[in-house]
Amino acid sequence: MEKGTASWLTLALGLALFGAAACERRESPDADSEVLPAITPASVASAPVDRRCPTFRATPTRGRVRSSEIDEASGIAASRKNARLLWVHNDSGDSARVFAIRRDGKEIAILNLAGVEAADWEDMALGPGPVPKQDYLYLGDIGDNARERKQLEIHRVPEPVVARDGPKELVVKKFDTLKVRYGDGKSYDSETLLVDPKTGDMYLVTKDGDTGTSHVFRAPAPLLTGATISLSRVATLAFGKGSLGTNPWATAGDISLNGDMVVIRTYETAFVWRRRNEKSLVDALKERPCQVPVAIEPQGESITFSADGRGYFTLSEEEEQPVNFFELVP
Secondary structure, three states: OOOOOOOHHHHHHHHHHHHHOOOOOOOOOOOOOOOOOEOOHHHEEOOOOOOOOOOEEEOEOOOEOOOOOOOOEEEEEEOOOOOOEEEEEEOOOOOOEEEEEEOOOOEEEEEEEOOOOOOOEEEEEEEOOOOOOOOEEEEEEOOOOOOOOOOEEEEEEEOOOOOOOOOOEEEEOOOEEEEEEEOOOOOOOEEEEEEOOOOOOEEEEEOOOOOOEEEEEEEOOOOOOOOOEEEEEEEEEEOOOHHHOOOOOEEEEEEOOOOOEEEEEEOOOEEEEEOOOOOOHHHHHOOOOEEEOEEOOOOEEEEEEOOOOOEEEEEEOOOOOEOEEEEEOO
16 A cells, blocks of 8 residues: 655644643444444354453454455444544554554544564554653564564554544654563463553464463563563463463453553453452462453454453454443442
């Protein structure tokens, strides 16, 4: 696709206007969104009832992704500065760009990162960064199917405000690139990027479908540019076994805005860990997880909590996929 020609000035002006913009935290449908039939039990991979766990229920799907350019959705994040907008990016093979879409799937804008070559973007996260009270998009070029990359990149972009009637394509010129490597000197495939809203620490969760073994690596805050950041292994999860059955492929994850829930999904299931009493994320992951429902999708590789923490969204690869939302039951 031909790149957009809008300047960084347009994006900067949008950021400057954030203070005056009314931003609604609670998720609600767009006025002109298409309401599709509710997700049926046959289309949801249900979770077993566990009284100690939070309960999530499927809601009516309000639309499908309409852009044919979003065909391998691998990362998703619920915007905190733009009411009812989601950030989405494709898997390997696409350029370095992020789509802003509404909950009903309509594309609003595209952010293109200037001068960046995307190798294998697999997940994104929203979290704190160098400027206090500023949310950042973390875009993880962390995929490595061949397990041969010695250095990975995570691009950190201040989350912009998107004008609904503004230019469709924006060129982002001001952003940070964090270079990271695994501290044990090995190469791993990873499709899960987490940023802790409480500490600013960043985590990668590796993916190994042969064994289901997923190592959790951490980079403690502050996350500085310049020198390569060494990731330390802090935990190991065994997907496809025991309480983390049945699928061994860890494909995405997120942490709720207040930091009290962590979710990691596979192609068939998703799991939530509760984080109480100021526990560290590592300690939370040592607890027994709660299995939560996901839609039965062609290739589900994305999940994100809503900005208000009242549920989570999932989206699959392939064209014209529905934007699914699972609501937290009070």
